[in-house]
Amino acid sequence: MRAGWLLPLAVAVGASRLPGQTFHTAGAASVVTARVRTEQLGGAAQFSGAAFGAGGTLSLGRFQLGLSYLQGRLDPDTGSAHARDLIEGAVLVGFRPVEWLTLSVGPHARAYAASGQTQRWLFWELRVRAAKPFIGSTVQGYAELWRAVAADANVPEPFDHAQGGEAGMIVRLARAPFEGRLGYRIDHAVLGGGTRLETVDGVVIGVGLAWR
Amino acid sequence: MWVGVLACALGSTPSRVRAQSSDSVLVAGMRAYKNLEFDLAALLLRRRVAQLTAAKAPVADRTQGLVYLGAAELFRGRRDSAVAVFRRLVLLDPRFRPDRLVFPPEVTGLFEGVRLRTKTVAIVVPRDTVIPLQDGAFRAWLVASSFQTVSVTLLYENGTSFRPLYFGPIGDSLELQWDGRDAAGQPVPVDRLLLRVASRAPTGELTSMLQLALDLQISSPDTVPWPAPPADSELRPERAAGGSATRALLGGLLLSAAVVSLPVAVGSHDTPSGPRVAVASAVGVATALGYLLHRPSRPLPANIRANDAVRDAWQRRVTTLQAENARRRADVRLRVHAGDPAAIEAAGP
Numbered sequence: 001m002r003a004g005w006l007l008p009l010a011v012a013v014g015a016s017r018l019p020g021q022t023f024h025t026a027g028a029a030s031v032v033t034a035r036v037r038t039e040q041l042g043g044a045a046q047f048s049g050a051a052f053g054a055g056g057t058l059s060l061g062r063f064q065l066g067l068s069y070l071q072g073r074l075d076p077d078t079g080s081a082h083a084r085d086l087i088e089g090a091v092l093v094g095f096r097p098v099e100w101l102t103l104s105v106g107p108h109a110r111a112y113a114a115s116g117q118t119q120r121w122l123f124w125e126l127r128v129r130a131a132k133p134f135i136g137s138t139v140q141g142y143a144e145l146w147r148a149v150a151a152d153a154n155v156p157e158p159f160d161h162a163q164g165g166e167a168g169m170i171v172r173l174a175r176a177p178f179e180g181r182l183g184y185r186i187d188h189a190v191l192g193g194g195t196r197l198e199t200v201d202g203v204v205i206g207v208g209l210a211w212r
Numbered sequence: 213m214w215v216g217v218l219a220c221a222l223g224s225t226p227s228r229v230r231a232q233s234s235d236s237v238l239v240a241g242m243r244a245y246k247n248l249e250f251d252l253a254a255l256l257l258r259r260r261v262a263q264l265t266a267a268k269a270p271v272a273d274r275t276q277g278l279v280y281l282g283a284a285e286l287f288r289g290r291r292d293s294a295v296a297v298f299r300r301l302v303l304l305d306p307r308f309r310p311d312r313l314v315f316p317p318e319v320t321g322l323f324e325g326v327r328l329r330t331k332t333v334a335i336v337v338p339r340d341t342v343i344p345l346q347d348g349a350f351r352a353w354l355v356a357s358s359f360q361t362v363s364v365t366l367l368y369e370n371g372t373s374f375r376p377l378y379f380g381p382i383g384d385s386l387e388l389q390w391d392g393r394d395a396a397g398q399p400v401p402v403d404r405l406l407l408r409v410a411s412r413a414p415t416g417e418l419t420s421m422l423q424l425a426l427d428l429q430i431s432s433p434d435t436v437p438w439p440a441p442p443a444d445s446e447l448r449p450e451r452a453a454g455g456s457a458t459r460a461l462l463g464g465l466l467l468s469a470a471v472v473s474l475p476v477a478v479g480s481h482d483t484p485s486g487p488r489v490a491v492a493s494a495v496g497v498a499t500a501l502g503y504l505l506h507r508p509s510r511p512l513p514a515n516i517r518a519n520d521a522v523r524d525a526w527q528r529r530v531t532t533l534q535a536e537n538a539r540r541r542a543d544v545r546l547r548v549h550a551g552d553p554a555a556i557e558a559a560g561p
Contacts (some may be wrong), residue, residue, distance in 0.1 A: 035484075087470025108310060134467070135458060135464070135506070136460075136506060139467070141463055143470045143549070145477065145478075165271070165474050165478050167491075171498075174437055179311075182495075183471075184471050184487055186474055186480060186483065187478070188475075188478045188479050190479070192285075199480050199482075199483060200489060201480075203487045
């Protein structure tokens with residue numbers, strides 16, 4: 001199934017570069033107030049903390065390549081569990097069929113490391129992102145939804161499904177390449193037929209630099 | 213011989229041949245005068261002068277015939293006839309003087325006497341004149357036969373006075389000027405006037421009147437039309453439309469709703485609302501601010517400045533054209549076409 005939708009994208013990416021197209025790069029640093037909640041039949045555990053990340057995109061015409069990395073420390077909100085580190089990374093290849101819409105696909109990895117044990121998650125995600133200015137050309141709103149088409153996690157329960165999203169706004173300065181970002185994101189994974197729920201959400205505050 | 217010449221002069225040949233023959237008549241008359249054949253000279257010259265007068269021949273030709281005719285009459289012993297001929301000669305051309313190398317003192321003396329007693333003037337004007345009404349003048353030159361008093365008047369065609377130009381003595385000559393206006397200083401309101409010169413003897417007696425017609429035409433350059441004021445299509449809107457505000461409002465509400473409902477959209481039903489409400493609130497504040505900044509009918513200073521520049525440019529063009537039109541309106545010219553002077557009966561002023 002994966003090859004089925006990857007093929008048109010590959011064809012599109014393989015199309016020759018159009019004359020006059022140039023590369024555009026953008027980078028951003030962000031802080032995320034992350035909260036991780038794990039619900040199992042035996043109870044629920046919740047961790048929260050701040051994570052810091054960085055990311056960037058490289059665009060050529062309608063295509064783009066996005067990279068992101070996030071790392072932070074999460075402390076338990078309840079119980080006596082140990083604090084753990086959160087590490088995330090993603091590589092996404094995207095295509096913009098229209099100016100305000102981006103379709104992207106790629107791996108998204110997440111790891112929780114605590115007391116010598118590391119819990120690893122790997123999602124293969126299909127993302128849809130819509131972005132459009134709504135206050136002049138200064139403030140752009142965006143909403144993004146993704147769904148995991150495949151996943152691998154070293155947890156006992158079998159993977160069922162996972163999906164997530166992010167919505168917020170980006171403020172761009174008219175005469176400078178800087179931009180600020182405020183959003184809310186959430187990932188929700190279901191494993192073992194609903195016996196285990198993993199939810200990660202948080203507020204994203206970022207500062208970016210984009211050469212347009 | 214002279215019988216043949218006379219036959220030619222009196223014959224009814226075609227006009228061209230007759231003209232050549234007539235010149236021969238004049239020459240024959242002058243030759244007869246020089247041969248002291250004064251009767252023949254008087255006969256030939258009188259007929260030739262009559263022909264020239266009837267044909268309105270050039271003054272020089274007529275004066276040539278008249279002076280020989282007057283001299284011939286004098287030497288025929290007809291002094292009164294000679295005086296009458298010389299008077300005609302003075303009236304025809306007040307500037308004429310007999311050549312003292314050709315005519316003896318008896319002739320020139322008689323002529324001078326007649327000239328001094330005959331009060332008349334010649335009017336010398338250019339055939340066509342164009343004068344600017346603002347500061348120009350139409351000039352006429354009066355040449356007097358002898359010292360006299362003249363009154364020069366411009367008349368309407370019906371003979372009523374339009375504007376007196378001069379009244380007073382004239383010795384040899386006099387230059388007259390007319391500014392193209394009436395006595396009140398207004399441009400001439402008619403297209404034809406008569407320039408009349410009345411000569412008077414020292415006793416005040418009217419001796420002669422000369423008149424010529426002046427055809428008048430006032431011309432003024434067309435003014436330049438003003439440029440049309442800037443069209444609406446050239447101007448930018450000076451007040452904001454409601455589209456931006458509506459888009460900010462609807463976009464903000466939609467985005468806030470998306471933020472708040474995101475957990476439900478991804479299937480998570482037990483998520484604290486604090487973070488997303490905070491983000492949604494921030495979006496709401498930005499929305500309110502955006503709505504205020506893009507509220508309908510707010511002034512758009514950049515567009516107002518751009519429109520002012522367009523209007524100022526138009527106003528400058530209008531000012532320039534106003535000055536140009538004022539210059540053109542002031543540049544009114546009077547074209548004067550002068551007719552031929554004609555003596556009229558002394559029944560006028």
